[in-house]
Amino acid sequence: MIKREVYQSLGLTDNEYSKIESIMGREPSSTELAMFSVEWSEHCGYPRSRALLKNFPKDGKYPGMVGEDSGGFIYDDIAIIFKMESHNHPSQVEPRQGAATGVGGIIRDIFTAGAKPIASLDSLRFGPLTEPYNRYLLKGVVDGIAFYGNCLGVPTVGGEVYFDESYSGNCLVNAMSIGICHKDKLARAKAVGTGNSIMYVGSSTGKDGIGGCSVLASAEFCEGEEKRPTVQIGDPFTEKCLIEATLEMLDTGCVLGIKDMGAAGLTCSSAEMAHAGEVGMEIDLDKVPLREANMEAYEIMMSESQERMLVCVKKGEEAKVEAIFKKWDLHGVVIGHVTDDKKLRVKYQGKVVADINTEALAQAPLYHMPDKKPDYLDGLHAFDFKSLPEPKDYNEVLLKLLASPSIASKEWVYEQYDHMVQTNTVVLPGSDASVLRVKGKKWGLGATTDCNSRYCYLNPYTGAQIAVAEAARNLVCSGVDPAAVTDCLNFGNPEKPDRYYYFKNCVQGIIDACKSFNIAVISGNVSFYNESPKGAINPTPGIGMVGILPNIEKRCTQYFKNEGDVILLLGETKDELGGSEYLKVIHGKVVGDCPALDLEKEKALQKTVYDAIQQGLLSSAHDCSEGGLAVALAESCISNKDKIIGVNIHLSFDIGHLSLRKDAYLFGESQSRIIVSCSKDKIAKVEALAKANKVPCQAIGKVGGDALVIGELINLKLEKMADVWRNSIADCLG
Amino acid sequence: MKFGVVVFPGSNCDQDCFHVIQDVLKQSVEYIWHKTTSVDGFDCLIIPGGFSYGDYLRCGAIARFSPIMELVIKFANKGGLVIGICNGFQVLLEAGLLPGAMMRNTNLHFICKYVDLKVDSTETPFSSEYKKGQVIRIPIAHNEGNYYIDEKGLAELKKNDQIIFRYVTNPNGAMDDIAGIVNKERNVLGMMPHPERSSEDALGSHDGKLIFEGIVKWLQTSPRLVDTRHPSPSSMERGMNPPKAEKGVRND
Numbered sequence: 001m002i003k004r005e006v007y008q009s010l011g012l013t014d015n016e017y018s019k020i021e022s023i024m025g026r027e028p029s030s031t032e033l034a035m036f037s038v039e040w041s042e043h044c045g046y047p048r049s050r051a052l053l054k055n056f057p058k059d060g061k062y063p064g065m066v067g068e069d070s071g072g073f074i075y076d077d078i079a080i081i082f083k084m085e086s087h088n089h090p091s092q093v094e095p096r097q098g099a100a101t102g103v104g105g106i107i108r109d110i111f112t113a114g115a116k117p118i119a120s121l122d123s124l125r126f127g128p129l130t131e132p133y134n135r136y137l138l139k140g141v142v143d144g145i146a147f148y149g150n151c152l153g154v155p156t157v158g159g160e161v162y163f164d165e166s167y168s169g170n171c172l173v174n175a176m177s178i179g180i181c182h183k184d185k186l187a188r189a190k191a192v193g194t195g196n197s198i199m200y201v202g203s204s205t206g207k208d209g210i211g212g213c214s215v216l217a218s219a220e221f222c223e224g225e226e227k228r229p230t231v232q233i234g235d236p237f238t239e240k241c242l243i244e245a246t247l248e249m250l251d252t253g254c255v256l257g258i259k260d261m262g263a264a265g266l267t268c269s270s271a272e273m274a275h276a277g278e279v280g281m282e283i284d285l286d287k288v289p290l291r292e293a294n295m296e297a298y299e300i301m302m303s304e305s306q307e308r309m310l311v312c313v314k315k316g317e318e319a320k321v322e323a324i325f326k327k328w329d330l331h332g333v334v335i336g337h338v339t340d341d342k343k344l345r346v347k348y349q350g351k352v353v354a355d356i357n358t359e360a361l362a363q364a365p366l367y368h369m370p371d372k373k374p375d376y377l378d379g380l381h382a383f384d385f386k387s388l389p390e391p392k393d394y395n396e397v398l399l400k401l402l403a404s405p406s407i408a409s410k411e412w413v414y415e416q417y418d419h420m421v422q423t424n425t426v427v428l429p430g431s432d433a434s435v436l437r438v439k440g441k442k443w444g445l446g447a448t449t450d451c452n453s454r455y456c457y458l459n460p461y462t463g464a465q466i467a468v469a470e471a472a473r474n475l476v477c478s479g480v481d482p483a484a485v486t487d488c489l490n491f492g493n494p495e496k497p498d499r500y501y502y503f504k505n506c507v508q509g510i511i512d513a514c515k516s517f518n519i520a521v522i523s524g525n526v527s528f529y530n531e532s533p534k535g536a537i538n539p540t541p542g543i544g545m546v547g548i549l550p551n552i553e554k555r556c557t558q559y560f561k562n563e564g565d566v567i568l569l570l571g572e573t574k575d576e577l578g579g580s581e582y583l584k585v586i587h588g589k590v591v592g593d594c595p596a597l598d599l600e601k602e603k604a605l606q607k608t609v610y611d612a613i614q615q616g617l618l619s620s621a622h623d624c625s626e627g628g629l630a631v632a633l634a635e636s637c638i639s640n641k642d643k644i645i646g647v648n649i650h651l652s653f654d655i656g657h658l659s660l661r662k663d664a665y666l667f668g669e670s671q672s673r674i675i676v677s678c679s680k681d682k683i684a685k686v687e688a689l690a691k692a693n694k695v696p697c698q699a700i701g702k703v704g705g706d707a708l709v710i711g712e713l714i715n716l717k718l719e720k721m722a723d724v725w726r727n728s729i730a731d732c733l734g
Numbered sequence: 735m736k737f738g739v740v741v742f743p744g745s746n747c748d749q750d751c752f753h754v755i756q757d758v759l760k761q762s763v764e765y766i767w768h769k770t771t772s773v774d775g776f777d778c779l780i781i782p783g784g785f786s787y788g789d790y791l792r793c794g795a796i797a798r799f800s801p802i803m804e805l806v807i808k809f810a811n812k813g814g815l816v817i818g819i820c821n822g823f824q825v826l827l828e829a830g831l832l833p834g835a836m837m838r839n840t841n842l843h844f845i846c847k848y849v850d851l852k853v854d855s856t857e858t859p860f861s862s863e864y865k866k867g868q869v870i871r872i873p874i875a876h877n878e879g880n881y882y883i884d885e886k887g888l889a890e891l892k893k894n895d896q897i898i899f900r901y902v903t904n905p906n907g908a909m910d911d912i913a914g915i916v917n918k919e920r921n922v923l924g925m926m927p928h929p930e931r932s933s934e935d936a937l938g939s940h941d942g943k944l945i946f947e948g949i950v951k952w953l954q955t956s957p958r959l960v961d962t963r964h965p966s967p968s969s970m971e972r973g974m975n976p977p978k979a980e981k982g983v984r985n986d
Contacts, residue, residue: 146844150875151785153746241743328743416844418875420928421783423750426936437936470928552936642848708840 006030010037016365023360026594029352031298031346035361038264038302039271042528045364048494049526052507056521062483062548064520068189068276069109069260071522073484075548078438079183080445081115084123084176084488084544086527091173091230095140099173100148100234103679104306106177107154108260111243112309113186114250115179118422119436120149122159122175123449123488123542124413127168129405129732134163137171139733144234145175146416151236152243156417157425158434159449161729163405166453169532174488176544178447182436187250190257190277191312191338198283198336200317201245201325202308203238205265206291210302227630238307238330244326246309252324254317261308267301269310270336271344275358277312282337283336285348297353301346312338372497380458383591385577390663394630394713397586399724401627403669404635406586408728409639412589430639431557432474432622435549446480448545452626453538454579455594460502463594464509464541466671468601470625471545472517476606477621477674479556479613480547485514487524487543491537494528502539503528510541516599520543532665556613558622559640559645560677565619565703567647568686571605571673572696573629575664581626595671602672604693609674612689617682623708624673630666630710632675638722639707651711662713677703713726735953737763738776740806740822742797744782746784747819750930755780757837758933759946768800776814781822783875783928793836793878796825815859815949816922820876823914823924832917832924833891834883839876840907846875848938850902851913851927855895858916859952860923863944869902870941872927874913879926881908881915894918899925911971 007017010033019030020036028036036605039045058064062073072081087102103120110117127134138161149156154177191198208231249255257277259269266288275280285300295303313321318334325332329680337343344361346354391397401407414429426444427435433448450471456463472482487510492499514521532538549555560567575582578592613616624632638644651665661668678686683699690697709715737755741748748765755763766773773779786797797803803825810816810831818826826832839845848871853864864870883891888910891897899914906926914925929942 150844150846150877151744151746151788153784235788237744237785237790240746240785240788415847418844418846420846420873420931420937421746421750421873422938423753423931423934428938439757 007033010034011041012037016040028352031301032299032356034302035267035354038267039361040364043263044268046526047365048367048369050366051368052504055511058520060519064484064522066522067113070113073522074183077182077183079186080546081110081113082178082181082486082546083109083523084174084486085525086488086490087173087175088527088530090170091141094231095137095230097233099141099144101232102173102175103145103148104234104239105262110177110179111246112258112260114185115181116247117154117177117179118424119178119447120154120156120175121157121447121449121478125167125172126162126163127165128163131168134168141173142413142416147235148236150418152240153421155419155425157419157452158429158447161410162415164538166538169534170530170537172490172540174542176449178546187255187258189259189273191273191279191281192256192277194338194340196256196315196338197313197334198281199311199313199320199321199332200288200335201311201332202242202330203305204289204291204331205300205303206305207299207303208232208305210299230305232306234306236682241328241330242307245325245330246574249321249324252320254314254320256314257309257312259310261310265303267561271358271361271437273310274344275362280339280341280343281336282339282345285346287333287335289331297348309561323649369494369500370497371501373500373501380591381593388587390661395716398630398714399633400585401581402721402725403728404442404581405732406727407581407627407631409726411726412729413687426552427478427557433477433480435490435555437552442551444549446475446478446547446549448474449542451540451542454590456539456541458507458579460505460539461509462597464506465513465597467543468510468513468540469597471543473606473623475545475547476610477623479554480549482517482519482545482547484520484522485543485545487521487541490527490530490537490540492531499536506539506541513599540583543620554614556618556621558636559620560636560645560703561619563704565677565679566683566699567675567677567701567703569675569698569700570608570690573665574670576662576668576670577664580669581668595669599669605672605674605695608689608693608695612686617686618676618678620677624674626666628669632707634721636675638718638725642720644722645703646703646707647703648705650708735761735777736775736946737761737778737780738766738773739763739780739782740766740802742768742786742800744785744787745782747782747930749784754930754933754946758943759950761950768802770802773805773809778949779809781818781825783820783822784826786821793821794828796830797825807831810922813921817860819926819928820926823926826924831922832915833887834881836878837880837882838878839880844877845905848873849905851899851903854900856896857895858898860945860948861898863948871939872929872932872942874905874927876926879906879908881912883909891915919951
């Protein structure tokens, strides 16, 4: 008789257990119970989020493809496959291995689709660096990403790093990977054709990571809990060989389906491959290569040992696969075959240890969760900004903002990542988006990840829309046309109505914004239960966006280039300070509403800048985000390591901004604004484009000199700003 | 003229080197799997960067025992051109084809960035296209690039003009700012920076391409390798010392 504690320890509720018994018509074996627990967990079955996720647009101006494990879009004759996934809880417990295996897992999702991984991005969030554990986490996570990604030879080209109190006790590590292949060479995660072989390839199976997804990823952190054994251990060298062997195997044409053994290992991969192909499968665990003797059947099924795949191979072609994996010193063994009864039958030591209908496993419960707007939101929105004093020394404010770790240069992070291997990175990290060429093509790809979670905390619907808009804006500033989105939705406990309110509204914000931009959401991931005893994290719907740069020669960067170029501000600056970094860093407040977003105005702005770049009119383009206009200008001056260059901005509070506060003008984070620079002879053309799109356009100053000068308010030497901005994170880490 | 790019399990800059030789220089090039039993017909071998065997134990320490390395050593001892880049440099050190050893970067981090290098000697097939003292821009990407050699060895390197590239600003603690060296016979180059990453303007610099162009020119003007245990006149003219007949041994 299965005891209550047993299924509860696997994360199943009383109701879920009775449902399993009634589906099975008998008491499940321990292996079967374990299999249900992972397939029905939030990590695999999405019981608490599916209902909302189905509304994401699956298609857009670029034809979207939603696959089993990842998705993408097609451009020219190339499929561009990408996905972002969380590895938050493992990283909080063991930052180096947690982050490393996060990178390894997402990259496997890409090459199992038949695509060669060409780039990674990482969106990281930690508590303030004033706390020693957060410093340990940042160092460990960056070290883990470098340890794993560098060895693989997949460049880590971008991402973001934010710091906020809400992540103390629950950091976020969201890894994104991008791959490409010929559009006819995509592989599917299906088992097909009765009698075909099921092969296990890659590394051997050990006891690491058992229960990683059902237990670790699907519950809140409680103080003092020991969860380390649930974290997997990564071996990037094996993964590198696995990538090469897998791509070589896929080239032979003998593979019918392939799936990574990620969350819940062999359980998920076998059940989901059989279900996707509407077939059955029989596997023999005695054939699975094991790292240690005496493993129980459920341990073999649940192990999250890394660097393993399950492959459906045409009968008679097994020797080819074996030979390829042998060449790379990896396992390649037949462990079973496809059957026609839609049942997953697992044998071990002569006994049937599981015999489950795959449809039952895939029938994760669907919960409609109650949601309730948090009581505090109206109070935060009602904050009276008149009570806020304007600063006396604007130079000091700007320096403090440049030193704020969320704004400061992320060089300390990205210089530890190999961001150049594969020799495609034509815009290196440090600009608005990373740009990659595709060898043999005129066009290239741009990629970015974005989310301001403080905005989402203050206003989940608009905040999530801003995340989409900002990602698109970052691409456009690089000359890239936004094409498709992957999302990584990090939230607190969905069983708490105020947390679910955030989830529901953020998802709706993403849906509406993507529809407005006419881009598909092609893949994604949900990470709930991001809570520590201090409370939930800020709602963090991370947006990973990829787009097309039609001609890589037209790529644009954020840095000012030429003395004498004129600086134009496109877009409208409003009296908005709510949710700003300025408010947090200088006044210690997170209040107000997030900045307003008008998607029509945003699109008009993006069209203007995109067209201007394609016509070769601009020397630089940079969007205004955290820290507002002043920080954006400073970054355009100092973020090019090879050449820093000053600007002189004349202030114009009197023209159309009579009611604007000075601090809101300089540091407010009004959306839909881009700073561009161009030579004098191009101004008229840029202005004409702006006018045609009804975008406010104002010449605000000139490039040149060795200081950032903004009217009478700011006058800072470039070296001083660059020193503060470049070294802040390293200094915080001591 | 044919280039060969050696591939160990874990090599990850092999395709980048291949691309530069084939698509930028328009020369013939093939991959050489580490279990290959012959390197006949190749004129220049490239040991690429990456993490051969995961860099487990010590960078290059396992690759050094791979079957291909016996062939590389013989090839080098016959006067064949060998260039080891990053991990390839580490492999050449472990194999004893070049003197010295690598330690971890002084900041204990992996460092990936563009650096400036000063060309200290142009008297090699690899650096003949530069001017002596020229400053070039080539990126580094390594965890263990902190070159070490004992005093006697360093004096030897200097005496024989074996230091080819030096960092303008030392990023990793390397002794005497050393970024790249050749053997005494000047036909084996090891360097930590990645010239294959800076061979096209789209990537921010084409300074690295001159190394490969130098090799091509040298091969075009030198007789092909038949049995070059005796130095060819042209290689003498270009500052090449007679190649050693014995197997490469560590001289540090």
